[in-house]
Structure formats: structure tokens, C-alpha cells
Amino acid sequence: MNSKSPSSALPGVPGLVAVFTGLFAIAVFIIDTVTPLDIAVAVLYVVVVLLAAQYFSRRNVLIVALGCMALTLLSYALTHEPEIDEAAGRCLVSIAAIGATTFLALKNQSANVVLSEQARLLDLTHDTVFVRDMNDVITYWNSGAEQLYGWSRYDAIGRVTRQLLKTVFPTPLQEITAELLRTGRWEGELVHTKRDGNTVTVSSRWSLRQDERGQPIGTLETNNDITEGKRSQDALDRAQTELAHINRVVTLGELTASIAHEVNQPLTGIVTSSGACLRLLDHGSLDLTELREALQSIINDAMRASEVVQRIRALSKKTDPQKAALDVSDIISDAIRLLQRELSDHHASVHLELTPTLPQVIGDRIQLQQVMINLVMNGLEAMADVIERPRRIVIRSSQTEPDRVLVEIQDAGRGVEPQNLDRLFNAFFSTKPNGMGMGLSICRSIVQAHGGKIWASSNPDGGTTFRLTLLCAVDAHG
Secondary structure, X not given: OOOOOHHHHHHHOOHHHHHHHHHHHHHHHHHHHHOOXXXXXXXXXXXXHHHHHHHOOHXXXXXXXXXXXXXXXXXXXXXXXXXXXXXHHHHHHHHHHHHHHHHHHHHHHHHHHHHHHHHHHHHHOOOEEEEEEOOOEEEEEOHHHHHHHOOXXXXXXXXXXXXXXXXXXXXXXXXXXXXXXXXXXXXXXXXXXXXXXXXXXXXXXXXXXXXXXXXXXXXXXXXXXXXXXXXXXXXXXXXXXXXXXXXXXXXHHHOHHHHHHHHHHHHHHHHHHHHHXXXXXXXXXXXXXXXXXXXXXXXXXXXXXXXXXXXHHHHHOOOOOOEEEEOHHHHHHHHHHHOHHHXXXXXXXXXXXXXXXXXXXXXXXXXHHHHHHHHHHHHHHHOOOOOOOOOEEEEEEEEEEOOEEEEEEEOOOOOOOHHHHHHOOOOOOOOOXXXXXXXXXXXXXXXXXOOOEEEEEEOOOOOEEEXXXXXXXXXXXX
């Protein structure tokens, strides 16, 4: 793909090359005419044709070939009688060789012109395009690659790609190569080091090149610089994480009564069990069994209080997301425990329909708990003025797709106007008079960051159902 068309190369060809071609043709003519060799000396004119094809245009190559044929005939006419003999045969062989060589040279020249045009088209793109053989050695390097990485094609061609660019792969290179050989393509993000030492993140696409027998002969790699986009996305992720943390803190403030109730229960149990221990000690004869049971109750209540405090601290603490394999039922149960007092204050109940054999999902426990709390709180607020039917929230979990778990949270509130369903998750949009319009928007950001999706629909008998999907842990890791 580095070939140049003869016509474009001609203006830069030194005059000595053209002179040498002419002198070589004259030398062949003299040898063919003067020396009494019984061989087809004129066949050497093919060298003249090949030289012309390398540097001259198609028209000029044809002129040179016809000139060589004319010199061959002229030499034969000057040295032989016009009759069918061995010399005439050698003359015909020479002319045939010149003709065949001219045909093949022009065909090769046309192919080179096509390749040259293709190479020029690749130089028009701003993306980096380069070709490497099966040993990862660069054989083509376009102008986009020159501009991005800083190496000219003369510096890059012949170098090993991963060594030149100090490539950082998202997965082991052996796995990427195996996928490329298996499917013929690979896509992913790479980190490259430029000539000036700065790193760049690129969206990379690899296509396997094969010969006519289907054997791999190299790879065409196209890279698009996404460094700035990556930085912007990272900044957006940090902003969303910060906003999610603020939302959690605000929500915890709203759940103060529930938190106090959740902590007060085990503390009350500790006080009661401690009083029982004192009474047993004041009694004349100790009942060790009762004392042991009372002490065990104290331990159990203390651990329960500690778990509550840990959950509250985790929700209030600002940390980076830490994804792991999680049980959806545990996440839902933890959220409901914190909402017991809110449910009581709203005279509402929760009905759980959780599938016990669901696969684990991949996600951050704190963020997913935040989603569940936000959606249940949203349902409680939607049912605040409902008096004609029970205020009940139904939470279901199921697996409707091989790689995803579905969670549904259904309330019995007034419902949402159809024209507002698609706007529920927009930032600053709220159907509540005093709503900030951030809770559902944050839920969507968290779910999407986990590779899932969230949407809402109206129930036939009133109320709204929020549905969200989460990736299964096996699929996310695979």
C-alpha cells in the first residue's frame, strides 16, 4: 500500500534514470545488431520495459515497448535476409517476450495505481489506520497515525506495534488474538504512548486480513482518539457519584425516625437482657442456663445494632463504587429494614414476591440499596393521600432474560399521567409539588452505570410499576 503511481512519480524521477533507460536500449540494439550471437539478445529489451513501467506513465510505457519492438525488427532487417529461419524465430520470441512483459507490467502498474489511490483515501481520514503482519510488524502507516502518534511512516514501518506504542490491553493479548482469529474482528479500548511520551486512549477496531486460501496474513487496525471523551465521561461519573452521595445523605435525613427505631429495638433488647442478668445475680441461687440465654441475647442485640450502624455509615460514606457479585433479595431486604418506620408512618405494607433461585447480579451494594430505597420512598409518597384501597407496595424479582435479573416495584398510588411516563427520569422533573426531581434521575444513572435499564408503566387498577434490570454476575464477568 506504499506504492506510488508512475504518473505521480515521473516528475520526481532524475533525468539520469531516463537517460540510462535510453542508453540501455541502444546498447541492446548494438549488441543484437553487431555481435554474431545465436541467442535472442533482443529479449533484454524486457529490462527496458520494466524500467519504463516503474517510472513512466502508461502511455509512455507503450511507446517504449513499441520502440523496443521496432528496434528488434530493425536489427533483424539489418543483419538477416527476410526469410523464415532460426534468426526469424528468435526475433519473434523477443517480440513476444517484450509484448508479454509489457502486458504484465501495465497490469501490475494498474494494480499499483489502485493501491496508491486506496492509500491516499486512507490518508484523508482523521482516524489512525495501520496494517501489521502476523508478527505484529507494521507494514502500512497512514497520515492519521503520523499526526496522532508523532512517528512518520518511515519511522513506524518495520517496527513492532505493541513495542512502538507501548500498548496497554484491556485483557491479555492472547485472548484478544484468539478472538480475532476466531471471528475475524475485535473491538475495544487501548492505551497507547505517543512519541512525546503522553498517553492516548483509543477506540480500536481490528480486522483480520486473509489470503486467497483463507490463511491469516495480517491485521488492519483502525483507532479513534477518545481521550477527551474518556476524561469527560470520567468527570461526569464523578459528578454523578457525588450527586448520588448527596441524595443518600438527604434520604437518610428523611429516614431519621426509621433509623432511630431500627437502632432502638436492639438497644432496648440489650437493656432488658442486662436487667435480667442483674436479677439472676441478685437471686440467691444462679440459674446458669437462664444467665447464658440472657447473655446470648445481649450479644445478638449488640451485633444487630452494630449491623444497623454499619449500614447507615455505608450509606452516608462517600466512596467510589465497588462492584461485586450480590444477591438481589439481600439488597431488597436490607432496604426494607431501614424503611420499617416510614412504612408504619404511612400506614403502608410491603409484600415481597422474590424468586429464591435467582443468579447473583454484579453491582455496588450501597448504590443498589439507594435505588431500592428511592423507589420504595417514591411509592410511599405516591400513596400518601390514597384512602379507597390498601396502601401496599409489591416487590417482585425474576429472571426474564438469560443474562439479566428483573426487579419490579409496584405501588397503589394515584399513578402518573401517560404523557409524563417518559419524563419521570429526567433531571429536575417531578410530579410532586415540593419534589426536587433528582431521585429517579439518580436511579436511572446508577442502573445504567450497572449495565441495566429502568422504566415505568401505569397499572390497570391504579398506581405505577417501576421495573429495572441488572446484569447477572456470570454474564458481566464473561
